[in-house]
Amino acid sequence: NAGVTQTPKFRVLKTGQSMTLLCAQDMNHEYMYWYRQDPGMGLRLIHYSVGEGTTAKGEVPDGYNVSRLKKQNFLLGLESAAPSQTSVYFCASSSGTGSRETQYFGPGTRLLVL
Amino acid sequence: AQSVTQPDIHITVSEGASLELRCNYSYGATPYLFWYVQSPGQGLQLLLKYFSGDTLVQGIKGFEAEFKRSQSSFNLRKPSVHWSDAAEYFCAVMLDKLIFGTGTRLQVFP
Numbered sequence: 328n329a330g331v332t333q334t335p336k337f338r339v340l341k342t343g344q345s346m347t348l349l350c351a352q353d354m355n356h357e358y359m360y361w362y363r364q365d366p367g368m369g370l371r372l373i374h375y376s377v378g379e380g381t382t383a384k385g386e387v388p389d390g391y392n393v394s395r396l397k398k399q400n401f402l403l404g405l406e407s408a409a410p411s412q413t414s415v416y417f418c419a420s421s422s423g424t425g426s427r428e429t430q431y432f433g434p435g436t437r438l439l440v441l
Numbered sequence: 442a443q444s445v446t447q448p449d450i451h452i453t454v455s456e457g458a459s460l461e462l463r464c465n466y467s468y469g470a471t472p473y474l475f476w477y478v479q480s481p482g483q484g485l486q487l488l489l490k491y492f493s494g495d496t497l498v499q500g501i502k503g504f505e506a507e508f509k510r511s512q513s514s515f516n517l518r519k520p521s522v523h524w525s526d527a528a529e530y531f532c533a534v535m536l537d538k539l540i541f542g543t544g545t546r547l548q549v550f551p
Contacts, residue, residue, distance in 0.1 A: 331484070369531060369541035385538065417484055430539060432484035
């Protein structure tokens, strides 16, 4: 099992450009999450999904959109990138609906917006 | 508001020394508690978790954590640190969502 994978690993964008980050998991997990990690702030939840075809807002959703067309994939989109979106983005997945479920993380995508 | 506090931003220890990383949470009830480790350039890996029962939890890589309800703490410990333990450590609380602390960066000197 590859677990949780993310593409790309690194990307540089100019302000106003758009891009999509792809997260894939092969563990048949229902739940998937997108976080951003910024220095001194830990990880903050952007959006999450409780199943195929569903999405919900997290703590910092503004400027991002997501889609979960297939159970194994969770896409994070930036329609018009801003320098404030420079960050490291992590995807995670978990099974079940209980709070006891462990989240498994991908290796991250480092995004620089100039 | 519920929160997770890791008061130490950066800790430096010598290889072979003992380690304790602090974590405090603010929440009315006992939440589910986690410790994750992030090696440089990597994603987060679960070290251990606490849901209920025995307040001393054993994890991977020789780590353990103790839940103390009276102190609202869930400190991570290791009796003898190895150079490969150098990483960033995150405490997290599961309420309706996973809430992370700001992390503690561990540096290990030979």
